[in-house]
Amino acid sequence: MSSETRAPGRTLTIKVLRHNPADPDNQPQWASFELEEYEGMTLFIALNEIRDRYAPDLQYDFVCRAGICGSCGMVVNGRPGLACRTLTSTLPSEISLAPLPLFKLIGDLSVDTGAWMRGMSERLETWVHEQTETDLHALEARMEPELAEDIYELDRCIECGCCIAACGTARMREDFVGAVGLNKIARFRLDPRDQRSDGDFYDLIGDDDGVFGCMSLLGCHDVCPKELPLQTQIAFLRRKMVTVS
């Protein structure tokens, strides 16, 4: 991460895979831009500079630019990651940027993760299923402090889509819920406020579009920007779901 590894005064060549599907005449192609690197430069800064200086119509998505919101997932030198928190100093001087695969392309580096995530959420019903309504005026239900921390650990997913972009199964099965979906099931399964049973969860993920579709290649685990424990959670879920079946 340290900027000391950077050769001083590098010129960066940034290649962007460009395509504007709104323009029927436009074909996908690589465009190349040269920038002078400076200390602390991130891909967020670099892309803004490219748009300002060379390509005012360049499309990409940044929101928080702090690694928190998950908007800027893209393929950086072949690896899915968050562009905003990627310092150019951690990369070679030739950098290739491509949109996340498997999501609908909006244009250039911008893809529609939102529709995909909403579809997954609707299918897996990724919300607490409670039988009783909370009494807002009374003391809250108690929870063991360690359990709350364990739930938060899995709740940290930012739905950036990197795990899907890195997933072998997702390439073959359009409806595969991916690590993002399975992690959510693991999160709600852990939460005592959610009163669904393993049988209910089996109905949601007990097939090849769910936990049995995972081939354990674990690209998801390797690229997750939040370092979620995807490997153990998927393995654990699979064991549980086998028991149910």
Next chain:
Amino acid sequence: MKIVYTDVLVIGGGLAGLRTAVGVKQRGFDTIVLSLVPAKRSHSAAAQGGMQASLGNSTMGLGDNEDVHFEDTVKGSDWGCDQRVARMFTHVAPKAIRELAGWGVPWNRVKQGEREAVINAERVVITESAKAHGLITARDFGGTKKWRTCYTSDGTGHAMLFALGDQTIANGIPVMERMEALALIHEGGRCYGAVVRSLVTGELTAFLARATTIATGGYGRIYKVSTNAVICEGTGTAIALETGVAELGNMEAVQFHPTAIVPAGILTTEGCRGDGGILRDVNGHRFMPDYEPEKRELASRDVVSRRMTEHMRKGQGVKSPYGDHLWLDITVLGREHVHKNLREVTDICRYFLGIDPADSWIPVRPTQHYSMGGIRTDHRGESSTLKGLFACGEAACWDMHGFNRLGGNSVAETVVAGMIVAEFIADYCAAPESDINISTGLVRDFVEREQAGLDRLVSGGGSEQAGPIRQRMEEIMIDQVGIFRSGPELDRAVDELRDLLSRSRNLGVGSRAPGPNPELIAAYRLPKMLKLALCAAVGARERTESRGAHFREDFPQRNDRDWLKRSITTWPDAGTDLPKLDYEAIAVADMELPPGFRGYGTRNHIDHPDSAGRHAEIEKILQAVDPDDRHARQAALMPFDDLLPEKYRPRNQRLEAQA
């Protein structure tokens, strides 16, 4: 012409907007949420440290209640807030947090027994009671008497937004992503919806609704360095201003957060200091106790930011290629605490600075953070002048923050306001007065006007470019409408911003790319941002006093005698280059807590002539009320129950029944 009808149009998919949508949906109304980005990517997700609610579960929060939270909030606001709204807020905040707990937010919990904490740079042992075990715990934040800020590690906003985002999906509420409202549709003092542009296709659609709600957050990005997400450009606020009818309140009230990292401007949470972190200068000296002996690093944000700037002006800052900064030291908290309870901070330091904050000090300086100002509404969230237009969250000025917001009160406000305002919107929608009785011809006029404006930018031969004008605006705002302000600088700022606004009327866009066209987006947003910048600069220039985050070096006193009032800006004539500025008095006679000393900062204010009288009156009123019945005492001074929707009126239960 595409027209979409709904009951409640919600513009903005952050916490405030989503909670409003869920509320009206549960009351049986149709609603559509429009969002610039997928809702879960909204800036609400960036709230780190926590949400204030006076649960009083943990040992350091014992004795907390709505009264204490109210007093902290009013003092924090430097008496600029509407005290009735602050009361409504503090009363509903515990309900909001309990609702979110039911929806799955994994709030950190009290663990019985002894635990170590750092207070005033010393390790202390806190003993939590067995009775409180498993209830929601809280950490310390600035400007509060009790530890009141409830949290999930330092990803509180994220956890809240995802829980609410999932509730939105559970309720089947459509969230239309990448949709930007360009103008409100209104006639005869009534709002009917908005003209909306798709940021995928570039097409315009008219959305017509009984009620239109703006929940688009703040306008931090008119400043060069801001902790705000890049989408926080204030355009939701601006479209209200551009009606010429809706009013904005206190636009000069802009908060600077003490600890954003240098140079990226990314926030590190107030929880760093709340948990015991300290500020150091170039010599490693802990300087805040020199200025603020009582609250030290945990005075309110406006005070800490000014003290830091003051200290750097004395040459005690650390020089860097990006200007001076100071150090935030959380190494004192220990590795385990930093890596567990300040995870986002750890990640941010690791990725953007290449350091581990458990070992190294973090370079920080005050950075634009929060917009207290916004669309002026009543306590129901409705615009005082444009019927059918509602606003809530940071985009609104209803006005619970006055001239300075306390840390932890903004995420709390988003959901509390959403809960309250949704009920009033639903009431409004249930009444025949909300019927949509306009002609499609009027709708067409609004859509065509917007389309013509976009066409003019692309083909009108304008010679100005958005980029340089915007950069200059951002510089003016940070340099001349920043932490320290003065008359001559504000004069220059206003003059130059006027000039920039004139130039922005001659913008031209080179790119004709079909679809969203980022260059076009930058061009049509710019005049909106410039108008907000002018509202803030003009408000600051005319306010010849210092209050909360608004500090005038030429008028350093808070002047209750002349300035206990809210700035109200409108833009009645689209062709002019200046807003119209009016004021709305804040009556001391109605206050539960009349103006006084905040308990931190400089004790230096000019009294309001009614203050002494109100103090005496309060004393007299309280003599007649049972001293052990805090609810009766409160009600005798400033009743607010009847202002709340009925379902939120019951009292909040606490572990210990309190006097």
